[in-house]
Amino acid sequence: METQSTWQTVAILIARLIFAAMFAMGVAFKLMDMGATAGYIAAAGFPFPLLLAWCAAILETLLVIAFLTGAFMTPLALIGAVYVVFLGFAFHGPSHWAGNQAEFGAFMSHFPFAAGLLYAAVHGPGSVLALKQGWPGRA
Template sequence: MKTAENYALLVARVLMALIFVASGASKISGFEGTLGYIASKGVPFPALAAIGAIIVEVGGGLMLMVGWKARWAALAMMLFTFAAAFIFHDFWNAGADAAQNQMIHFMKNISMAGGLLFAVVHGSGKFSVERQS
């Protein structure tokens, strides 16, 4: 693989991971609000779901960033993001005032899942802890 491609994979991993690490950190700092939002969507065991989300977002995000077990991290994050799109951004059930915003978030999640699938398929590249070529 060319050096430029390896740098591109590094930058792509970091850019994809940033939103997850930031989101997970905000779930930690606003844990009560996170619990309330998860519970409002009817998710069972909201505290457990919130802890799981934090682990996937912060843990998976950091793993993807540094390129350690990046394919597994990206797979977990992809499945999480896909599920979150349908559970938390169900624009088809939103009122007219919120439908457009929820559709944008839904499509963002689906697009991010596609980017994570790319990481699952192509791995982390040479500039990573695992140094995949």
């Protein structure tokens, strides 16, 4: 197995911190006003908006923990990628573009985020500050 150079180790740790920070901000905003989050979900036409808001907060919390610890990072990063693409379509998709072109930019921003999550899922948490937990046969 090839060892990571110092710059690769630092880059992986920074990337993990960025992902953790992005999801932590999402959790913080949800917890500051879960009602507003539920309202946003309801406005998009989804049933059980408060339940879905709490599910989103729990998933995002698990993603924060995974990126900070490296534990179960591969499966959670895969789930996170699907989640991020879903959010893009559900809340910023084509039906929103005619009324506000800025929605197209919000929609597009979900794809590089999803790509980064897929890359993280494939390459894992790195060799430093990473609990080696994950799917059987994969650290």
